[in-house]
Amino acid sequence: MALDENIYKLRLEKLKQIEALGQRAYPTKYEFTHTIPSILAEYSQKSAEELDQSRVNVRIAGRIMAIRLMGKAGFAHLQQGGQKLQIYVKKDAVGEKGFELYKLLDLGDHVGVSGYLFRTRTGELSIHVEEITFLSKDLLPLPEKWHGLTDVELRYRQRYVDLVMNPEVREVFLKRSKLVQSMRRFLDAHGFIEVETPMMQQIAGGAVAKPFITHHNTLDMDLYLRIAPELYLKRLTVGGFDRVYEINRNFRNEGLGWRWNPEFTMLEFYQAYTDYRGIMDLTQQLIEQAAIDVIGGTKTKWGEHEIDWAGSNWRRMTMREAIIHYWPETAGPKPTMQDFNSQDSVKTMVSRFNTAHAHVAYDPNEPVGKTIAALFEAAAEEHLTQPTIIYEFPTAISPLSKQKADEPDWTERWEIYAGQMEIANGFSELNDPEDQRRRFEQQLKERERGDEEAHQMDEDYIRALSYGMPPAGGCGVGVDRLAMLLTDSHTIRDVILFPLLRPEKVASPEDVKE
RNA sequence: GGGCGCGUAGCUCAAUUGGCAGAGCAACUGACUCUUAAUCAGUAGGUUGAAGGUUCGAUUCCUUCCGCGCUCACCA
Structure with missing residues (x-):
């Protein structure tokens, strides 16, 4: 170059x-x-x-x-x-x-x-x-006047040139800006206050992911770039901010792909005195409103499909119902609700599924809930084009969610899927410090078993809960992914102005001038 | 990290079986007072991503490296 x-x-x-x-x-x-x-x-x-x-x-x-x-x-x-x-x-x-x-x-x-x-x-x-x-x-x-700049690498590296040459690229980022504006306006109107919590944390908590590590010289202290703001926002509900939100970057040291960039923007919000159902309704409204604000209607093109964000088009089903509903015909008769209750029957389900479809890894040492979640992703995710709320997630993969009163293996947690992507995740927030400690301890066992991403113990967070956190529901929305869906962008790099790329060899200006 | 593919002028792309590295636009010089992909005449522009190998001869074949894309795995 x-x-x-x-x-x-x-x-x-x-x-x-x-x-x-x-x-x-x-x-x-x-x-x-x-x-x-x-x-x-x-x-x-x-x-x-x-x-x-x-x-x-x-x-x-x-x-x-x-x-x-x-x-x-x-x-x-x-x-x-x-x-x-x-x-x-x-x-x-x-x-x-x-x-x-x-x-x-x-x-x-x-x-x-x-x-x-x-x-x-x-x-x-x-x-x-x-x-x-x-x-x-x-x-x-x-670049040349009628082909313009098409080289994908140059477009990302020199986004300034991309923006000059390609009006549709400019449009995408204008829409992204409208999306964020819309979310702020919606939450402000619902009595939420916007806050900023640490991006450099001593314990990278609030999600299940590998963090980036950095170092502070004066304090001679290693710090993690945050993987989620969750635990800090919930500390604020303990402090009396009943409705808080933050729109900011999270950093996860994981693979890249059409849906993944190492730094990505998340909206997280928490509301006291409501539960996962209240938050579910609110989030659905927020997204429907965002679609209207960004594109002026509820229907968006998504490749070959059209997604309708109108409330009447949303579907809701439990994770177990989704696995049953999207069970591939070639895998034999559909499972029943009872099949999720024992390790043996889950194992049978996985092996039946694997004969017909993509391979779901089965590890007899991992919690059954984790296997069920993997089965759900393999069976259902690819079918979820229209906005769909999947609710009731296994306790094993939800260390921060409240359990269902009648089924302790399942939690009051949901995720929104659209365009074959997970775009939001919400739940009734676990506010019992004793239970939270047990969940963290369970996660530590997972860590010992070799899961580096399992949640760490966070004593200060448990102390905060011990002062009494009001009952609350909370939610995280992937802003980049929502921007992709609303702009028919099929790679996350098209909605991030400067996506992470490997370094290039840059010719310095000195090479050019004299 | 694994697999597949790509990398040629500033940009967009050609180059037969391995046989002189090309075109359009952009640039430069000149003509032109309603053009719009302006037109016309001329000029210049290249270590073919890098290094090595095979060959009389490599953009082309082989190896390694670099970068990008797609895909799989982990993840939102």
Whole structure:
């Protein structure tokens, strides 16, 4: 990815010539009367006659995305806010020096122009320029004009160029911004307060994942980048913040893939005096509202499918029901609810499933609940395109959730699936410190068994619960994944501005200049 | 980490069985005062991702490495 030295040097030379014309190479500001989107919005319907009769003077700034010179006149397209407007520059109108400047402009330069609106012979709304002001130089050539930038690696590494060249990429990130806005507005309106909790933690808790490790020099202390804010947010409910949320990054030191980036954004919120069902309803509303705010309706395209986020289209089923419902025909008769009750019958279910479908690993030493969850993912996840709430999760994989009163092996926990992805996870929060201690101890046994991701003991968290945490429900929503679903992006990298890539060999500017 | 695939000019892509490394756009010079993929004439631009090997000869075949993509495993 060497820079083009020749073009760089040539354009530096042009910059000197531009300065010689009395323009500043890097001026500090430009006063404008309109933006390109505002002109297009206001004057797109005006006819040539209307524009002639009452002259509209405008002063705008933009980046040159196309330029055509014809002797003593020329056209260019300026881009601003993802939209383009044509300018017409005539020597008679801008004068000798103005036209000299125009001839020194390159694709990608920023300029300001003032003049009046008119329509060209072909009817295109344009600015008849009377004055050009140079604003900033593009020393490196932009990608070719009609194929644009398609190389996926370059798009991620040089997102700035991607954003200049590809309006649909710009749209995706505008939608992502609307999504986050919508979630904040929704929660604020429901009486939640936004907080920020530590991203560097001494115990990486609140989820099951491998953390990144970092080090603080002065304290000479290893710290983990957080894998979830959960335990801190629940400490805040102990402290009397009955409704809190945080939208921020989590870091998990795991594999990458179309649904996984090592750092990802999660919304987590907790509400006192409600349970998993209350939170389930609230989350469903939040997502439906987000879809409306982002796309103006409830239906989104998802590859070959259409997802309808309207409340009436959501389905709810328990994990056990889902396994039964999506049991592959080739695996023989569907299991029954009783089959989930013993280790032997679960083992039989797994081996029957494996004859027909993807392989579910079976480890007789692991808790039955863990096996059932693996079976669910293998059997059901790929079928869950429309928004679906799967509820009642095994206690073994839910160390922070309250158990069902009548079935202690199962918890009041749910996850939302859509587009074959898990996008949210919520539950009735376990607030019994004695029970929480037992769950952590159970997790420690899993750790000893070799599961590095099992939850660690967190004494301070148990102490916090010992001061009394109100009954509460809580939820985490994967913001990146929701953004993917709402923008029909089939890789998480398309909704993260600067996704993690391996380092590249960068040509330093010194290599280029002299 | 495993498997499959890709890497050629600034960008988008060609190159027959292993036989002189090319085109379009971008760039440069010149002409052109309503063009829009502007047009016309000309010029320049390359360690074919890197290193090694086979060969008279390698963009092409082999090995290793680097980077990217897809996929599987672990995970949200």
